Amino acid sequence: MNTWHKLKWPIIALALVLLFNFIFSSGFFQVEIKNGRLYGSLIDILHRAAPVMLISLGMTLVIATGGIDLSVGSVMAIAGAVAALLLTKTEQPVAMVIIISLAVSFLFGVWNGTLVGLFGITPIVATLILMVSGRGIAQLLTDGQIVTFDNSAFEFIGRGALLGLPFTIWLVLFTFILLTVFTKKTAVGLFIEATGDNEKASAYAGVNTNVVKMLVYAICSLLAGLAGLIVATDIKAADANNAGQWIELDAILAVVIGGTALTGGRFFFAGSLLGATLIQALTTTILTRGVPVQWTLVVKALVIIAVCLLQSETFRRFILPRWKKVTV
Amino acid sequence: MNLRVLKRNIPFAATAVVCVLLYVFGAVQFYDENFFSLRVFINFFYDNAFLGIAAIGMTFVILSGGIDLSVGGVVGLVSVLLAILMENHGAPPVIAIPLVLLLGAGLGTVMGVFVHYFALPAFLVTLAGMFFARGMALVLQYESVPITKHVDSINSTLSLPLGSGLQLPSSALIYLGAFVLALWLAHFTRFGRNVYAVGGNEQSATLMGLPVARTRVGVYTLSGFCAALAGVTYSLYTSSGNPNAGMGLELDAIAAAVIGGTLLSGGVGYLAGTFVGVLIFGIIQTTIIFQGTLSSWWTKIVVGGLLLLFILLQKGIQAKKLRPKN
Amino acid sequence: MSDPTHLPLLQLRGISKSFPGVKALAEVDFTVRRGEVHALMGENGAGKSTLIKVLTGVYQRDGGSALFDAHDINPKTPQDAQRIGISTVYQEVNLIPHLSVAENICLGRQRSKFGFLNWREIRRRAEKAMARLGIAVDVAETVANCSIAIQQLVAIARALDIDAKLLILDEPTSSLDEKEVERLFGVMRKLKDEGLGIVFVTHFLDQVYAVSDRITVLRNGNFVGEYEAASLPRIELISKMMGKELSEADFKAADRKEHQRGETPLLHLENVGRRGSLKPLNLEIFEGEVLGLSGLLGSGRTETARLLFGVDQPDSGTTRLDGNPIKLKSPRQAMERKFGFCPEDRKTEAIIPNLSVRENIVLALQVNQGWMRYVSRAKQNELADKFIKALNIKTPHAEQPIRLLSGGNQQKVILARWLASHPRLLILDEPTRGIDVGAKLEIEKLVASLAGEGMAILFISSDLEEMVRNSHRVVVLRDRKKVCELQGGEISESAIMHAIAKAES
Incomplete structure (x- = not known):
């Protein structure tokens, strides 16, 4: 019941977007099977949403501790750059390429976690440092060039299919299940929620809040790295300038839509996934309606403000009496 | 007493020392290339005028305990709008410029209202503001366009000759003017003092009967105005309307303020510090350009590093203060 | 209209205030005269702070009337209240820590000259305001560097800088030492003589009797009564606050079970201390024992617990x-x-x-x-x-x-x-x-x-009665120092108070 209450609005919004497409875009709901693989707008939405979904899962944990990670886009760029360099400049097997680039992402997360957890730097600022320097690092790695590669095994991450569905969707599903088990079947979830809800009290009850924070930033960065690999394989290149640009807002938006409060505390993975799907559905709809892609930025900005306002207690108190007056 | 004043100003002092060291380093390293010359010195202000102006607004926001991530986006939007108004619609600068400044201030006001009255997190509102402004800029004009009308005449009227062929260009002049005004605003008006008070302890400020709402909204309005002015300066500086102008400017502005000794927790800091912070930024940039072989991306990394260093310094000082005196 | 000077300064009648699920104030009366110190007493949850907040415009009353200086008032914000002459100094001093004393006193009321704040005037005004309280401080000093006591006085100076007629002091003495409390009382008496009405909220009984003229008691949001301080015995005040009849005998531990201690203590502190928060002390805690840690607020009780x-x-x-x-x-x-x-x-x-x-x-x-x-x-x-x-x-x-x-x-x-x-x-x-x-x-x-x-069990409490009733042994702290240890039959309220008092001399 509680879950439904939290997910009511995103589900309704998603339903509205789909309904709109059902009425105005013919063929939106068509799903075809080609070469043993499903194709169609719906599948495409999930596939395109995968990077944001992955990051939003990590971001959910970060936000649950009352933090924020603005550096995810830069970490994506770094992961893509590292992978591309390893593929083009070395003879490393694909597995090692993936492991190394994810490990690098993880380390950047530990860095963020150290700044926030150990040094007590405001999360916005701590991750802002990496947000900007990180893109610089990615640019240095790639020498400011777009590094293209050609490796079908590696490209499976973003382009492959399994049991008829894009591999990216499986990746999201797998991460979702893994994280759910990891947080709900161990004490991790409780410690994260406690830290986000009242850090001091948690510390006095013995929770190692520093480790909790390190952990969530590390997980978030790791997932950002994974998303970076997906994006890189999608275009068969590492583009340090554009990879993951603006994605931090999408991820934060997805989390907020999904019902996890920015002030920390309770978190909802399913809500975040739903939020990410909603965002992508909206973007796809905008594109299929022939609206210039730039508009998506504007629309997202408006949506995030609207969602935050709806969740804001103050706003409801401000608007509800007036609303009632109008309707009566 | 003197020791205490000194202690209070450690961050600012550190900034000044870093600034002088960097400058001396550049001057010695690139002596033959005339690093140590009035022309290069003027260029510190000329090249970074729009950053400096944005940083002024950012300093007020941070002093009030907030943050404004929208400044870069606003610079892009204003730059594009100015180009459209002056090029496509033939609007004279005396109409076009006040119009875009008003628009920037208005955007700031809206964000301030969201932050204050609906208690939304500042970074989120201004991040959305950044996307909105940048998105609108791209919607209006996807590519950079040159501005041919008026710009040259404005630049030549507004510059200040310094003799021996040197002159203080228009953007530097606007920056210095804005800085002097900001000093007055921060230190000699009730508004400025209220900004410090709200950032120092909002609850106290409320109970003291200070106009917290007006101050908070005012600070974001001011920052929006400064960002718009930075956008105008950018357009004058590059003679173009560029939707991608000011990409990442928000971090540079935050960095300048923090490196200048403004505490991110609010309530403590000086505009003079921000001024020196912007100067440091210019020196690093110029040094890297003089160096010749380093990629310009190093600027970002060095600034990120400096930012980290100063944040840690602030943390260290705060931690010391928290320890009880005996 | 009747002559305002014959009316009390403040007259609240039948004030009610409810929050979802709670009736915080029910028909409360409260009257303050000019030139008196009026203590507002009550246990936690009695409604003191709600009443103060209604008075200062933080909350709006649901019902009842408020007459201040012969005018109906209904302040909507603290600013409103200040404008009509009601100023408040809160327990956790509400000043801006990083600004100077002078600025804190004048903030929001500075005067300008040719568009520039007149800093010289601000300084002069602050010096005058502090001098009125008889306090000599450097007004250029940053507030964060002043002691809590000085900060309190700065807050009062600020409250008086506008023409306050009613000054509300909400638990002003909880972080002050004896001397600082005396100085504050001096200031209160001085202001009282100038004709100000002062509302004094505190939980220290001694202080109520030391400085107050009259006392209003609230309990569970209800008005209990208004009394002349001089004619209300202490024990009666307590019983009115607690809502039950108490006799002096209740404050002695009658039937204490003796605790049989083991050989080695569970925990033994030898000269354990921390600079600035606790002077080195010795402490033993045995299994099965309730060790009381007594002392005034700020005596080092919480500090000991945090170290442990x-x-x-x-x-x-x-x-x-x-x-x-x-x-x-x-x-x-x-x-x-x-x-x-x-x-x-x-x-x-x-x-x-x-x-x-x-x-x-x-x-x-x-x-x-x-x-x-x-x-x-x-x-x-x-x-x-x-x-x-x-x-x-x-x-x-x-x-x-x-x-x-x-x-x-x-x-x-x-x-x-x-x-x-x-x-x-x-x-x-x-x-x-x-x-x-x-x-x-x-x-x-x-x-x-x-x-x-x-x-x-290490039991820390400000409530002496509770301390006496529950502890097998009581360690008394004062000024971050252990001053005495009481066992079994020695434990009584007066013994603890004497221990604290003895250390003072």
Whole structure:
């Protein structure tokens, strides 16, 4: 019941977007099977949403501790750059390429976690440092060039299919299940929620809040790295300038839509996934309606403000009496 | 007493020392290339005028305990709008410029209202503001366009000759003017003092009967105005309307303020510090350009590093203060 | 209209104020005359702070009338209240720490000259305002560098800088030492003679009698009565506040059970101290013993508790557990040694507000078990139900967020948190503060029975009566120093007070 209450609005919004497409875009709901693989707008939405979904899962944990990670886009760029360099400049097997680039992402997360957890730097600022320097690092790695590669095994991450569905969707599903088990079947979830809800009290009850924070930033960065690999394989290149640009807002938006409060505390993975799907559905709809892609930025900005306002207690108190007056 | 004043100003002092060291380093390293010359010195202000102006607004926001991530986006939007108004619609600068400044201030006001009255997190509102402004800029004009009308005449009227062929260009002049005004605003008006008070302890400020709402909204309005002015300066500086102008400017502005000794927790800091912070930024940039072989991306990394260093310094000082005196 | 000088300065009649689910004030009357100090008394939850907030415009009253200076008033904001002459100085001093004394006094009311703030005038005005209180300070000093006492006076100077007619002092003395309190009283008397009405909210009885002319007592949001201080015996005031008849005899421990102590103390502090917060002290706690830690606010009680639990680290002395030296660097390490700690500030240091009663109870146990050994949901439910029943926690179900519980029930949940982890030593810092009498008695009973089962309990309380009733042994602290230790029959309110008083001379 509680879950439904939290997910009511995103589900309704998603339903509205789909309904709109059902009425105005013919063929939106068509799903075809080609070469043993499903194709169609719906599948495409999930596939395109995968990077944001992955990051939003990590971001959910970060936000649950009352933090924020603005550096995810830069970490994506770094992961893509590292992978591309390893593929083009070395003879490393694909597995090692993936492991190394994810490990690098993880380390950047530990860095963020150290700044926030150990040094007590405001999360916005701590991750802002990496947000900007990180893109610089990615640019240095790639020498400011777009590094293209050609490796079908590696490209499976973003382009492959399994049991008829894009591999990216499986990746999201797998991460979702893994994280759910990891947080709900161990004490991790409780410690994260406690830290986000009242850090001091948690510390006095013995929770190692520093480790909790390190952990969530590390997980978030790791997932950002994974998303970076997906994006890189999608275009068969590492583009340090554009990879993951603006994605931090999408991820934060997805989390907020999904019902996890920015002030920390309770978190909802399913809500975040739903939020990410909603965002992508909206973007796809905008594109299929022939609206210039730039508009998506504007629309997202408006949506995030609207969602935050709806969740804001103050706003409801401000608007509800007036609303009632109008309707009566 | 003197020791205490000194202690209070450690961050600012550190900034000044870093600034002088960097400058001396550049001057010695690139002596033959005339690093140590009035022309290069003027260029510190000329090249970074729009950053400096944005940083002024950012300093007020941070002093009030907030943050404004929208400044870069606003610079892009204003730059594009100015180009459209002056090029496509033939609007004279005396109409076009006040119009875009008003628009920037208005955007700031809206964000301030969201932050204050609906208690939304500042970074989120201004991040959305950044996307909105940048998105609108791209919607209006996807590519950079040159501005041919008026710009040259404005630049030549507004510059200040310094003799021996040197002159203080228009953007530097606007920056210095804005800085002097900001000093007055921060230190000699009730508004400025209220900004410090709200950032120092909002609850106290409320109970003291200070106009917290007006101050908070005012600070974001001011920052929006400064960002718009930075956008105008950018357009004058590059003679173009560029939707991608000011990409990442928000971090540079935050960095300048923090490196200048403004505490991110609010309530403590000086505009003079921000001024020196912007100067440091210019020196690093110029040094890297003089160096010749380093990629310009190093600027970002060095600034990120400096930012980290100063944040840690602030943390260290705060931690010391928290320890009880005996 | 009648002559305003014949009316009292402030006349509140039948003031009511409700919050969802709570009637905070019910038909309360309150009258303050010009030139008097009027004490507003009541236990926690009596409605003092609500009344003050209604008066200062933080809340709006639901019903009743307010006459101030012969005008109807209904302030909407603190600014409104200030404008009509009602100024408040709060317990946690509300100043801007990083700005100067002068600026704090004049902020928002500075005068300008040619568009520039007149800093010289600000300075002069601040000096004058401080001089009016008879206090010499450098007004250029940053407020953060001043003592709490000076900050308090700066706040008063600020309140008086506008033409205040009514000055409300909300628990102004809780962080001040004797001398500073005397100085504050001097200032209050001076202002009273100037014709100001002063509302004095405090829980220190001595101070009420030292400075007040009249007393209004509230209890559970109701008006109990208004009395001349000179003709209201202390014991009667207490009984009116508590709502039950008390005799002096109740304040002595009559039937104390003697505690049979073991050979080695569970915990033994030798010269343990921390610069700036606690002077080196010796302390022994035995199993099955309730050790009371008594003293005034700021005497080092909480500081001792924090050192014991590893929140702060001592910089001198040795701590021995079962005779073996230990060093605690964090609460976690203290918990590994089976210590538990209910902190003083329940709201910010104990409860995890949005998590359920169940999760709040399980937290410490889960920490002890570690990250990976998850306390199963079934076990969690079982524990929660067990403690809800055993401690009589009033909650609709175990999944209720703890923030929705009353203070007393929150406190019981926090106690349950520690009991679930089976501590050997439980540190209780003001466990009964701000909770109703029923819950308070239940907690006291629990303390006794836990000690009976062999747990060592460090019991900290400002309530002397409670201290005397519950402790086997009492250590008295003053000025961050241990001044005396009382055992068995020696323990009484007056003995503790004498111990504190003796140290003063």
